[in-house]
Amino acid sequence: IAGITQAPTSQILAAGRRMTLRCTQDMRHNAMYWYRQDLGLGLRLIHYSNTAGTTGKGEVPDGYSVSRANTDDFPLTLASAVPSQTSVYFCASRDNGGYTFGSGTRLTVV
């Protein structure tokens, strides 16, 4: 692993199903973030974690949950997916400068 790894790369999900997007980093960064990217809306923060064991809500948290059991992993869960959650999801981490982003997960909820 080098940097941040996200999985899966893409997914088609039936509405109402539960889904966990995985994010793992090997840089020992304390802070991690989940953003969704939608055309014309830019990058919007869903949830964040400043350090292992803590999490916080971002701009668009409804319908999503996160956990931060350790420094490396920051999974994002959709408890019951809806079509409006169709988006590209980026995980990111930060040390003392800008973010390092994962390669993204393209999620389609049908």
Next chain:
Amino acid sequence: GENVEQHPSTLSVQEGDSAVIKCTYSDSASNYFPWYKQELGKRPQLIIDIRSNVGEKKDQRIAVTLNKTAKHFSLHITETQPEDSAVYFCAASKSGGSNYKLTFGKGTLLTVNP
């Protein structure tokens, strides 16, 4: 919270011309301003950043300027090339430390025509 406005939303230039993208922010306590480049289907990547203790920073063909009084900052790309075509995002936060979240502008689609 912080609000970042970015203009223009699209920009088309001829190869060799300069391109300028402007952003304004609302929180006077913000002091860290990065710029990201996102190519189609790729992740955003940091291309340059500036902190509030300097007014300008340059890296080859890319420069960023900051006006703290007016609360705006700009990205300047000189001698544009087709490979500069991408979406560019500005962002702002209160600190470069890990406890502060970045707020992003909505992006500028730059097209460089050969």
